[in-house]
């Protein structure tokens with residue numbers, strides 16, 4: 001063929017993708033492929049596989065409506081090779097294109113595979129993915145040769161660069177760059193939580209659901225009850241409903257958690273945004289407009305824009321700056337296996353039960369549950385970074401390596417030696433008590449530190465601080481915490497250490513806590 005063959009991956013479902021932007025339906029041809037390798041390189045949650053494959057099929061339909069010829073390879077096609085490079089190789093043989101275009105994959109693993117393939121296929125061109133605010137080059141320049149990076153400084157640069165939430169003099173709207181301190185309210189009892197918009201499964205989703213049930217039965221998570229947007233139009237509905245109903249309270253309750261409330265005032269848009277159904281620039285502009293129209297307070301607008309313009313771009317920048325070596329970091333030398341209850345939710349810790357339970361059911365937990373519950377526990381228990389990273393990559397609908405890995409390895413596990421963040425987000429049960437109602441119905445007592453009834457987060461927290469004094473004892477942001485530890489009597493310290501050891505031994509014996 002004389003036109004281009006354009007391979008579109010499952011997280012590249014944007015019509016203005018660099019490889020599709022100038023495509024000519026008259027001469028160019030699109031290839032999309034469902035392959036086993038992408039569904040199994042970790043055991044993805046069945047709802048995540050359903051989401052991506054259904055969205056791919058819907059997107060292929062839209063491309064056809066726009067006049068494109070789409071070669072769409074289904075998972076159960078008889079000669080499916082099972083890999084994306086394999087499918088591109090087959091199409092190349094079949095069509096003999098002059099040029100193959102691929103927008104760069106979002107994961108190092110796939111980029112390396114296609115770079116390898118390109119050695120034998122000189123017609124393969126990799127194009128930059130510009131669906132982000134910050135290019136790899138711009139991030140590299142900003143990072144320079146600093147030994148440690150800080151999101152806050154990156155975020156300010158991004159605010160200035162995009163002019164989002166700036167006042168006419170170029171300063172931050174409202175006088176302060178970051179209103180994090182106004183994002184920490186606990187949820188009052190009987191707060192009304194907005195209902196989520198519903199997305200009924202159409203014929204395509206039902207067909208894919210049967211396929212997923214057949215091929216990925218052994219994967220962790222519930223397939224039934226899928227209720228997530230699979231087209232840009234549906235994603236738009238999710239977003240506009242949230243902007244209207246959830247966003248006004250996002251700022252206040254961003255860090256709150258509550259029993260049987262998986263979503264609270266969170267947008268649930270990460271998965272749609274990460275596969276290209278929703279444009280992050282558009283989202284940030286909508287938030288700014290809502291603030292300027294007086295519809296939402298500044299702590300909501302700034303808090304939300306910080307997550308997308310700040311954190312999302314920052315972690316992506318770090319990923320591409322430091323991969324592939326970044327994934328091997330383990331600066332705290334953690335070796336413990338991931339407890340089996342991460343896959344079942346069978347634990348007596350109410351907070352973990354809730355976070356893991358809703359993950360099983362919805363492939364969703366919000367940021368504070370990931371960071372301060374399942375993440376905090378993994379940090380305190382000294383879980384091997386690779387195992388906990390693979391868990392997060394598998395279980396969340398929105399999980400892709402470029403965003404999951406720095407969040408888990410860097411932010412949660414502090415395994416990169418503090419490159420991403422200045423101190424570990426470790427905490428005792430007190431934090432969870434303050435930010436949730438979980439402790440009220442837990443079989444453990446958050447007020448107790450040692451003994452069978454004591455909240456496991458408590459002794460594990462102090463055990464973590466004691467065993468890592470060498471790494472953190474001189475960290476000025478942890479001075480107060482170590483001061484508290486040092487004020488305890490030797491006897492109290494020993495009791496905490498010993499009970500922490502008992503709990504870790506139980507984990508090593510495969511017991512649930």
Ligand code: FAD
Pocket residue numbers: 265266267268269270271273274304307308311312313315365366367368370371375392393396398399400403404405407408411412
């Ligand atoms: P909201 O709370 O409504 O936030 C709005 C948006 O901000 C999100 O949609 C997301 O795009 C962005 N955002 C917020 N925090 C972050 C962050 N730390 N990093 C990047 N973007 C952020 N997010 C992913 O998209 N994919 C992942 O694989 C992922 N893995 C994570 C693993 C761990 C251990 C932790 C602590 C966080 C992870 N996050 C990940 C970030 C965050 O938890 C999710 O983006 C968020 O929970 C998605 O739900 P939401 O859309 O309702 O977000």
Ligand code: DLZ
Pocket residue numbers: 008009010011012033034035036038039040044048049052053084105106107110400401
């Ligand atoms: C996650 C995923 C899954 C489950 N399946 C496919 C697939 O069958 N075909 C495809 O093109 N993409 C899939 N994806 C998304 C890819 O894994 C994604 O493109 C890479 O993780 C790069 O970010």
Ligand code: SF4
Pocket residue numbers: 348349350351352428429430432433438439440442443444445446455456457
């Ligand atoms: Fe979690 Fe401890 Fe509270 Fe139980 S008591 S919910 S384990 S923080």
